[in-house]
Every structure is written in structure tokens, then in C-alpha cells.
């Protein structure tokens with residue numbers, strides 16, 4: 001695991017976008033795994049700038065999103081479908097047919113999750129997976145549990161995640177309680193992983209992910225076993241880490 005610590009959110013977003021762009025330039029037909037949440041928003045803005053300057057193109061890229069709320073219409077302002085289109089897809093040259101976002105309104109979830117997993121496989125697997133992290137160290141919507149979730153599944157959200165997500169909704173009752181999420185196993189199969197975190201509220205999750213036991217109660221801790229993980233965080237998210245373990249940029 002290579003850990004870069006940046007001064008602030010802006011620098012974190014720039015460094016992450018540079019990493020992302022490097023992958024895309026080296027392999028224009030990259031299969032990218034994308035994340036939602038406020039953390040990667042800045043990186044997506046930087047990628048849009050790079051695209052507009054002609055530095056990168058998504059024309060041949062294929063994307064798979066990590067997760068989506070269950071039973072929230074995709075047109076809802078809080079769906080991850082809407083988020084991804086507003087924050088990235090509407091501003092770049094990715095082909096609509098190459099965008100994959102889990103369908104939170106699928107008719108037969110059992111069948112659908114198998115198909116999503118199979119589609120990732122048939123695209124050749126994920127080259128670069130972008131991740132944020134929840135305050136309880138969840139990745140995607142892989143919540144703390146007794147076992148690591150292997151495959152794309154429908155999951156129950158924990159109260160702490162529902163509370164954290166309530167900032168986007170008018171009332172807590174409107175926050176979805178279930179989501180469809182790529183499993184920790186599906187995420188782990190990615191060839192490269194780029195995890196971002198910003199702010200003090202993520203410091204404990206980041207420390208547990210890097211220095212704690214590998215434990216499904218800390219879903220992100222599985223990344224200790226992955227051979228290609230780059231962590232880009234700001235100094236507040238890094239405040240519990242030993243300075244000797246990271247690169248300050």
C-alpha cells in the first residue's frame with residue numbers, strides 16, 4: 001500500500017485525478033470502477049478539466065459503479081445514477097453503452113446481481129477501482145459484518161451509514177435502508193485500487209484500515225492484502241497515522 005498525504009481536499013483531488021489520468025493514458029480502454037460520495041467529487045471535477053483540455057479521453061473506457069440505493073428511482077436527485085451523470089458522465093466523452101451502474105430497481109435482484117458480476121468479468125475485470133471510505137470503514141456499501149461479502153449483493157445499510165447519508169435527504173425516513181453493492185470480493189479482484197479520504201471524520205477508519213486487524217468488521221482492512229493499492233488522503237484523515245508510513249505531497 002502506498003499512502004500519499006496531501007495538505008487539503010483540493011490537493012487530494014488533484015493527486016487522485018493525476019493517478020486516474022495516468023491509467024487512462026496508458027490504457028485508453030481501461031475498465032474503471034467508480035465510487036460516489038462527496039470525497040471523489042473533486043477528483044471528478046479535475047478529470048473533467050483534463051478531458052476539456054484534451055489531456056484524456058474516456059471514449060474507449062468502460063465504467064462500473066460500485067453501488068446504488070435500492071428502490072430509489074434512478075431519476076431521483078439522490079440516486080447514484082444522477083450523481084454520476086451530474087458529476088462526471090455528462091461532461092466527458094464516455095459512451096452511454098459503456099456506463100454500468102447497478103440497477104436499484106431491478107425486477108429480480110438475485111438474477112441481476114449475478115449478471116452485474118458476470119458483466120464485469122466479461123469486460124476483462126476492473127483495471128482501476130476508485131474507492132471512498134465510510135466512517136465505519138465500509139467500502140462501496142460493504143458494511144461491517146461477520147464475513148466479507150464476496151459478490152455483488154443487496155445489502156442492509158447500518159444505522160451509522162443511514163445517518164451519514166441523511167444529510168442529502170429532506171428527512172431520515174426518506175433515506176434508503178438497502179442498497180445493491182459490489183462485494184468486497186468483487187472489489188478485491190480489481191488490478192489497481194485508488195482509495196480517497198478527506199477530513200477528521202475518516203481518520204479512525206483510515207487508521208483501522210491500514211494498521212488494524214484484517215477483520216470484516218472493518219471492511220476496508222481487506223485492502224492490506226491487495227498488492228496494488230494507492231491511498232490518497234488529506235492530512236486530517238491521516239492524523240492517526242505514523243508519519244514514517246506515508247509520503248507527504
Ligand code: GLP
Pocket residue numbers: 035036037038039040066067131132133134135138139140141161
Ligand atoms: C457511501 C458510498 C461509499 C462512500 C461513502 C463515503 O456510503 N456508498 O462508496 O465511500 O458513502 O461517502 P463520503 O465520501 O461522502 O464521505
